Amino acid sequence: MGNGTPHPLATRLAAPIGMTRWLHCGFTASGASITARSFWLQGIVVMPEKTAYSPYMHFSRDQWAALRNAVPMTLTADEIDTLRGINEELSMAEVTEIYLPLARLLDLYASAHQQRSTTLDQFLGNHARRPPFVIGIAGSVAVGKSTTARVLQALLDRWPTSRRVALVTTDGFLYPNATLDARGLMARKGFPESFDIARLLEFVSELKAGAPKLEVPLYSHLVYDVLSDRTQMVDQPDIVILEGLNVLQSGMDYPQNADHVFVSDFLDFSIYVDADIDHLNAWFLNRFMTLRESVFADPNSYFHKYAHLSETEAQATANRIWRDINEKNLVENILPTRERASLILTKGAEHAVEQVMLRK
Ligand SMILES: Nc1ncnc2c1ncn2[C@@H]1O[C@H](COP(=O)(O)OP(=O)(O)O)[C@@H](O)[C@H]1O
Numbered sequence: 001m002g003n004g005t006p007h008p009l010a011t012r013l014a015a016p017i018g019m020t021r022w023l024h025c026g027f028t029a030s031g032a033s034i035t036a037r038s039f040w041l042q043g044i045v046v047m048p049e050k051t052a053y054s055p056y057m058h059f060s061r062d063q064w065a066a067l068r069n070a071v072p073m074t075l076t077a078d079e080i081d082t083l084r085g086i087n088e089e090l091s092m093a094e095v096t097e098i099y100l101p102l103a104r105l106l107d108l109y110a111s112a113h114q115q116r117s118t119t120l121d122q123f124l125g126n127h128a129r130r131p132p133f134v135i136g137i138a139g140s141v142a143v144g145k146s147t148t149a150r151v152l153q154a155l156l157d158r159w160p161t162s163r164r165v166a167l168v169t170t171d172g173f174l175y176p177n178a179t180l181d182a183r184g185l186m187a188r189k190g191f192p193e194s195f196d197i198a199r200l201l202e203f204v205s206e207l208k209a210g211a212p213k214l215e216v217p218l219y220s221h222l223v224y225d226v227l228s229d230r231t232q233m234v235d236q237p238d239i240v241i242l243e244g245l246n247v248l249q250s251g252m253d254y255p256q257n258a259d260h261v262f263v264s265d266f267l268d269f270s271i272y273v274d275a276d277i278d279h280l281n282a283w284f285l286n287r288f289m290t291l292r293e294s295v296f297a298d299p300n301s302y303f304h305k306y307a308h309l310s311e312t313e314a315q316a317t318a319n320r321i322w323r324d325i326n327e328k329n330l331v332e333n334i335l336p337t338r339e340r341a342s343l344i345l346t347k348g349a350e351h352a353v354e355q356v357m358l359r360k
């Protein structure tokens, strides 16, 4: 390697991104560890951190954003309007530099997945299946999973491959508050024991088998509960984005799940959205205080009981909820799943992605 011959990794990485050229990378094997010396990607020197046995390629923000040059990508005015509608705090630089290249990669992986399914069906002589390409998005409460999922859904819709993209959140598979209350689990919402695992597993298994017309329960942050009168229909989409803090957990995280199979076994690609705990705390507080200005005033809101609190009392309440529930769940059950992801997006302040790690 390093003599100009394309490294197998180069071919594999270049193919999914549709690059006409290839990675030129040089490895030196020294003793027990192989240290990647350097990558040249379209003339960009991508210097991964010197780590032994890292299953990831590391990209700085600029190195990831430069991947757009490989496949020029622009957004129409309508697409920008759609994205702004998702979240007015979302910066277009974030979309064009981070999420557009990522959506392009996912679109190419989805094409490769479709080809693999066709090949498998030919081998099996079975043409009934239409298994979707399932993308999992995991991470802490308030890290931006839902926003990332909606941005990627909007961007994946745009490519000529014109695929149907469904977005499902695992929040809907939480037990209803009445059940959590009866079991003394209201302060454990989002923890493994608060989910109806059997129902979630049945859904992802049916989904991956290509089943039509699947009914999915819905969670409402307004009533802070699973809705009893509304569900979502998922009818053989080409791509499913499955977003939730537990999608990378394994069967071992769920003792009640005897066969030790879990959501992560049904994912074709997974993204972990990461950020320092201090940022997460601030983002959770900001979301709570924003909701206080709007949703809390609604008598139907679970949090209406907090509407009368002063700003200081509301902040103290939000910090208590964060510390006693969401941060505890992050440290015990979510952060340990980070290195299972296909891709890790590391955010800094203001939700700006600073590093992208992509599995080799
Ligand atoms: N890329 C982003 N830019 C700016 N604000 C964001 C971004 N992603 C999320 N947010 C904000 O952070 C908070 C949490 O986002 P959300 O998508 O609800 O997270 P999660 O689904 O992980 O709980 C929300 O207030 C949202 O507006």
Ligand SMILES: CC(C)(COP(=O)(O)O)[C@@H](O)C(=O)NCCC(=O)O
Pocket: 140, 141, 142, 145, 171, 189, 190, 245, 321, 325, 326
């Ligand atoms: C419903 C959730 C577990 C889902 O998490 P998210 O979609 O916000 O990542 C979380 O928002 C939640 O309600 N946690 C319990 C503590 C709290 O009220 O924030």
